[in-house]
Amino acid sequence: MGVRLVIARCSVDYVxxxxxxxxxxxxxxLVKSDGSVSxxxxxxxxxxxxxxxPPCSTLYGEDVWTVTNKAGEQLLITVDEVLSDVAxxxxxxxxxxxxxxxKQLQELLADQCHVLGEGFTLVQREYFTDIGPVDLLCKDGSGAHVLVEIKRHAEIDAVEQLTRYLQRVSTVLGEVQGILAAQSFKPQAKVLAADRGIICVQVDYDALRGMESTRPTLF
Amino acid sequence: MGVRLVIARCSVDYVxxxxxxxxxxxxxxLVKSDGSVSxxxxxxxxxxxxxxxPPCSTLYGEDVWTVTNKAGEQLLITVDEVLSDVAxxxxxxxxxxxxxxxKQLQELLADQCHVLGEGFTLVQREYFTDIGPVDLLCKDGSGAHVLVEIKRHAEIDAVEQLTRYLQRVSTVLGEVQGILAAQSFKPQAKVLAADRGIICVQVDYDALRGMESTRPTLF
DNA sequence: ATCTATATTTCGAGG
DNA sequence: CCTCGAAGTATAGAT
Known part of the structure; x- marks a missing residue:
């Protein structure tokens, strides 16, 4: 099998x-061994x-290639002129x-949640609510609960998401502080977070990993 | 220029x-005329x-191709053996x-907003607010305003989006009903919508288009 | 240039 | 099998 590369004058319809x-x-x-076509x-x-x-299969007609998948979707490739065809x-x-x-960021922060704030300790990772799992449930230095949402790059959606969690969890744990932790933030995300009383913490992935990898040498 | 197709034994690093x-x-x-590489x-x-x-550029070294974009991201392709190279x-x-x-769904629903509810009439399509355009502004049978957000597949983001519009518009039009219209809904989106008093209306694109195309024959 | 919304998103994990 | 969240999402359009 292998890849098949065809240069052709063609028209195509997708239904x-x-x-x-x-x-x-x-x-x-571009036709690949799994039957896929692009x-x-x-x-x-x-x-x-x-x-x-994939998975899909192709019927090679005289001038038309018909690519079909299980859902019945079709790609109809009308080949008018083949200029090259190699495999x-x-x-x-x-x-x-x-x-x-x-995921890696979450693992690192679960292990080193003290970087999120003075005296922070981890209560639970992937704390489940009925509208989805919260990345981290922590306690701050005073013993109060804190919800942490982790993103590589935090956008406005992340603030909305954390806000939903905070509302949901407040019925169980009472008023809870929210922290949005990310390597970078969109300006609008920061603004909205501030508006909602959510703290933004910028984390350094490389530094976290460095600490992780060097920690064994501390003992 | 044109497309360049290289079959090669290689190892690749992305940073x-x-x-x-x-x-x-x-x-x-696969190297294309816009400089992009895949x-x-x-x-x-x-x-x-x-x-x-794209946009990006490639430096062809002895054995290594270095593809760089403006943000400084790099693709390092170490070419060990070229088996084929054609353009x-x-x-x-x-x-x-x-x-x-x-967009098409929006056009169809603008024309046939009666499917959204008894006695609905269109006030304006793309009703502009200072946080963005609302898909449809309608009036229901009683003459009350209704905001309609249209999606092909409604997810939780759509509920958040409509919620923002409703809050914004309420300062101008007073309390307004929201409708989320889509061909399909994620369960979580339905739950959140119900929680916010937003009505979910499932619409049938093919049926809408059928009505549209057959309407001229009615006269 | 930045932000917003869409996508035939694809992909993978988890219940 | 469905549902859900993430992606180097990419991409197009509007501000």
Missing amino acids: GRLTAHLPQAVRLL IHADDRAYKPLMWMS HELGTDPGLVKDGVE | GRLTAHLPQAVRLL IHADDRAYKPLMWMS HELGTDPGLVKDGVE
Whole structure:
């Protein structure tokens, strides 16, 4: 199998969650071993003009390729002229290793919640409410509860989310302080947070990780 | 220029909003005229393993391609073996025509707002407030104002959005009823909407379009 | 330039 | 299987 790279003059129709049409033009058709098909123009790295995600199958007609998935969505590729058609074997990919996402931040802050405020201690990570889990439930130096929402980059949505949690939790724990912890903040998020009495704490991921990795050497 | 298709044994590192690493393997490198680069394995139609969105530029070293954008994010592609390297001219794409997205729904509902409730009439589409435009401003059977927010699929954000509009508009029009109209709803969105006194109306896009297209024949 | 809202979002985790 | 939240979300449009 492998990837099949076709350069072709084609027009395309998608009928599924919406209907869309691509007029005739020269494009790159990319067919992969899992059956998926994507159609690329000569710009944009991330998003194809059209695509069909796996699992799906293709019926190769005389001039029309019909790509169909289980939900009945269809990609109709009318191939008017093939300018190139090659295939290459790639093998299975070992996949990628990520670092620096929200989950890691949550783990680090759960371990080192003292960076959120003087005398902070962790009560529970992923504290569940009926409208979803709060990232951290802590107690501050005076023993009062604090809800912590963690984001890589905090936007206005994060403030709304934490506000909902605070309202919800207040019926159980009484009035609770909220902290929004993030590596960076949108200005509007800071403004809205201030308006709602929510404290914004900027955290340094690298520093947190540094502390984590160096801590064993302290003993 | 045109698209450049390289099949190569390579390893890749991304350093930017996060750090990520791809071990050595054979992959497809796709370079486009806008400078964007994407790296594909032999599966998944939509999302590349790694990418750099335009605008960005590439420095081609002896063995390493360094792709950099304005924010300083980098993609380091170590090319160990080139198995194929071809380029094709595609020209500019005429672009696609969509149908069935939120804008169309808004047009249909503006024309047929009676489906939102008994005796509803349209006052204004895209009713502007200082925090943004409300999709529809209607009057119900009793002549009271109603704000309508339209989504293809309503999530919790839509409830927050409509809530903000209702608060804003209430200072001008007084207490106003809110309606969230969508083809489908997330359960949590329905719960929050109920909590805020917002009415959820499920609409059928195809039925609306059917009425629209058949209406001329009624006369 | 920044912010807002959309997306055929995709993707993965968890109940 | 559904539901939910995150994403290097990307992308388009408006301010």
